[in-house]
Amino acid sequence: MTEGIEPALCSGSGEEFKAAIHLGIFGLVVTCLAYNALAYSQRKERHLLANVVVYTGLVAFEVYQMDRHWKDR
Numbered sequence: 001m002t003e004g005i006e007p008a009l010c011s012g013s014g015e016e017f018k019a020a021i022h023l024g025i026f027g028l029v030v031t032c033l034a035y036n037a038l039a040y041s042q043r044k045e046r047h048l049l050a051n052v053v054v055y056t057g058l059v060a061f062e063v064y065q066m067d068r069h070w071k072d073r
Contacts, residue, residue, distance in 0.1 A: 015073035019066050026062040029055055 033055035040048035 015069045019069035022062050022065045029058045
């Protein structure tokens, strides 16, 4: 089933590294969320609200991914 797949990509291998990658992405997404939330509070533009919704979902996704990798180690 995992034939031809890089061993580092398999579940249970390098989970700390994978969690660290998601932590970096989490930091970027939180920064984007904060910027868009602040911008929306000032300008009330519709696309900024859409960005807040998208980045909120991405924050939740990254938290889920980090938790999953920590549990798999």
